[in-house]
Amino acid sequence: MAHFVADPEPSDYWVPKISTLAIPSKNGKAKINVWHPGAAAVTLRVLSGHPRFRFFPNDRGKPHKSGLRRFVVEGLITGDQIAVFDGIGNQITAWLRISAVAIDKGTGAVPSSHNSRIKPHVTIDPFGLNSGNYPLDGSKFVAKVDAAFGRVIANPIGSLIVNALSGNVIILFSEKNNIGSHVDENPKTGDKTIQITYDDFIGSNKPGDLLDETIIHEFAHHVDGWFSDYDDIGDGLGFHKQDFFSITATNVYASIYRRPLRKDWVTGVSPMPQKYLGSAGEVKFCHAHRGNFGKVRTAIGAPLFNSIELADAPWNPFD
Numbered sequence: 001m002a003h004f005v006a007d008p009e010p011s012d013y014w015v016p017k018i019s020t021l022a023i024p025s026k027n028g029k030a031k032i033n034v035w036h037p038g039a040a041a042v043t044l045r046v047l048s049g050h051p052r053f054r055f056f057p058n059d060r061g062k063p064h065k066s067g068l069r070r071f072v073v074e075g076l077i078t079g080d081q082i083a084v085f086d087g088i089g090n091q092i093t094a095w096l097r098i099s100a101v102a103i104d105k106g107t108g109a110v111p112s113s114h115n116s117r118i119k120p121h122v123t124i125d126p127f128g129l130n131s132g133n134y135p136l137d138g139s140k141f142v143a144k145v146d147a148a149f150g151r152v153i154a155n156p157i158g159s160l161i162v163n164a165l166s167g168n169v170i171i172l173f174s175e176k177n178n179i180g181s182h183v184d185e186n187p188k189t190g191d192k193t194i195q196i197t198y199d200d201f202i203g204s205n206k207p208g209d210l211l212d213e214t215i216i217h218e219f220a221h222h223v224d225g226w227f228s229d230y231d232d233i234g235d236g237l238g239f240h241k242q243d244f245f246s247i248t249a250t251n252v253y254a255s256i257y258r259r260p261l262r263k264d265w266v267t268g269v270s271p272m273p274q275k276y277l278g279s280a281g282e283v284k285f286c287h288a289h290r291g292n293f294g295k296v297r298t299a300i301g302a303p304l305f306n307s308i309e310l311a312d313a314p315w316n317p318f319d
Helices: 140-153 157-161 198-202 210-222 244-256 278-288 290-298 302-310
Strands: 003-005 020-023 029-035 042-046 054-056 062-065 066-072 081-086 096-100 124-126 169-173 182-185 191-195
Touching: 020 290, 042 066, 062 290, 124 140, 124 244, 140 157, 140 198, 140 210, 157 210, 157 302, 169 210, 182 210, 182 244, 191 210, 198 210, 244 290, 290 302
Parallel strands: 020 096, 124 169, 169 191
Antiparallel strands: 003 029, 029 066, 042 081, 054 066, 062 066, 081 096, 182 191
């Protein structure tokens, strides 16, 4: 039977020795070693199934030494239990308890999740604050995120996009500042997640960088099904294949609040070029990105596209 191995691994790592695992990492990443001499892919699972976990580079143990696989994961806290499963779902290790994590704040330091006061199917979960030394109070995280979500719902574009998404949504705190906010979906429950980092939570007045703008941006990714075939057309804007709708819809949203428009994904939260501002710029943007708007219509469906097109906003190139 496969078994977990300490890190750094002993010279006789093929001999089972550990029954619990302490994680000394100060950056939130844990190296998990597993002895499994077979060549088939294996998967690490966490008993709680909480969406705070992220694997590097993926959830299949990367060969480290002969018979030894390595997983690198963020989000583990004291008390979690992990096990390894083979490609057809058979458990091939015993459950291993995480006995300590160096960056834990301690059990009970962070409040449990709360349903949004605005949309009960949206859950705000501060659980990731258990990791790291963030100067955040969990209750304040919940309150500020819910207030930002209220601002989203009060905006006609925000309301259209949020209401277009069915099922449960979990907005949770993530320690993953290296990758910024992002979205995912639980393959078992279908629950959709939006992970907010500390930098996202603090935000700034730069285009697209307020907390509510981050939230609507990530909702938009869910609404277009994480579509990833948008085109860069050589006009100086780069959308990383998957951020045309999320950024453009957020810009329409932001214009209603008289906020500056964001240029693109490639340059971060920089301002939109002058050529695409104002009424003339809106028309120019619409014509230049006609192909991308066609892809948006297909990805989100004609009814939602048409509703966004008809929305009254100072800048709205949907057509």
